[in-house]
Amino acid sequence: MQNTITLIFILLLKIGYSQNSIINGVLLDKNTNESLSYVNIGVLKKGIGTVSKSNGSFSLNIKHIQETDTVKFSALGYKPLIFSVKNLVEKLNNNPNLKMEENIEVLDEVIIVSKKEWKEKTLGSETKSTSMTMGFSSNLGSELGRRINISRKHTHILKFKANVALNTYKSIKLRLNFYTIKNGLPNEKINRENIYVNFFDKSGSLTVDLEKYKLVVSDDIIVTLEWVDNYGDGQFRISSRLGTSGIKQKDASLDSWRTLPFTLGYNILVRY
Known part of the structure; x- marks a missing residue:
């Protein structure tokens, strides 16, 4: 009986994914709450991805991927966000806003080379x-x-x-x-x-x-x-x-x- 219930749950979950194949959200800066434009969003090793719009909103088609696949959000100057598809769907259902934390890096020293003549x-x-x-x-x-x-x-x-x-x-x-x-x-x-x-x-x-x-x-x-x-x-x-x-x-x-x-x-x- 327990195995039957588990099987039904998995089937319902997959049906839910197929019916709601587009997931939507908004990417924000964790400190300022400003929207993050053109963040790279992709399902790793699947060739499926997009970028956020100028207002930080995004839509991702998950119709042909599994709940265990990995979705990564990557932006220059920010720490990446990584979720399983299942966890991402659950998180967006609770709150459509995803917040990215700024990645503070120590810049490499810039060496100025003095030359009499540049080419x-x-x-x-x-x-x-x-x-x-x-x-x-x-x-x-x-x-x-x-x-x-x-x-x-x-x-x-x-x-x-x-x-x-x-x-x-x-x-x-x-x-x-x-x-x-x-x-x-x-x-x-x-x-x-x-x-x-x-x-x-x-x-x-x-x-x-x-x-x-x-x-x-x-x-x-x-x-x-x-x-x-x-x-x-x-x-x-x-x-x-x-x-x-x-x-x-x-x-x-x-x-x-x-x-x-x-x-x-x-x-x-x-x-x-």
């Missing part, structure tokens, strides 16, 4: 191809990136450029990320604050001035664009070409990275 150089690809292009997946939080080789210590990143082959959105909001490399794939973020860029044109150069972010690197990096928001419906395509650096791609927030046998029209202006 500037463009690294990466400047392709403007419209026949070979790459777009994001259908999920907010998807990323597209490429490796850029750094040959000098204390290289200052001054500017980022990409060539947009096609944009049919009224506007699209992207997050620019810089990563260290492990096993050929993105590892840890280098930038300590979010770098956002809005693009409104139909095509052309997407340029980000980076001098105020004080990005200094001494090893190879991977630079990515992450889709976090848009206005209207449409497509967004970035110029690409055949190349050995490979496109680093993930389909959703906190998804696994993969490499495709092409390279993107990304380049950075550096000073060393």
Whole structure:
């Protein structure tokens, strides 16, 4: 009899998940109660994820996942939140607000190297191809990136450029990320604050001035664009070409990275 009751409970729980396949909540700063925009939200190892909206609200489809799967909330400058699907559903049913705690880090010492003469150089690809292009997946939080080789210590990143082959959105909001490399794939973020860029044109150069972010690197990096928001419906395509650096791609927030046998029209202006 007890086994029968347990089985019925499990079936009802699964039916409940299938009927309520979308879970909703709001992400807030624990200390200020301010909403947290564009937080990465993902089901680990499932390729399912999204980002929170500008007002901190989020919706996540859990129809095709198990109650024991893990959901992670991750934002630059905050401690991650990690729940099982079952615990997350229960928590949101009691209170739709999830609060994230700021992660106070001691910044590494910045070494200023005095040189009589600085050199500037463009690294990466400047392709403007419209026949070979790459777009994001259908999920907010998807990323597209490429490796850029750094040959000098204390290289200052001054500017980022990409060539947009096609944009049919009224506007699209992207997050620019810089990563260290492990096993050929993105590892840890280098930038300590979010770098956002809005693009409104139909095509052309997407340029980000980076001098105020004080990005200094001494090893190879991977630079990515992450889709976090848009206005209207449409497509967004970035110029690409055949190349050995490979496109680093993930389909959703906190998804696994993969490499495709092409390279993107990304380049950075550096000073060393």
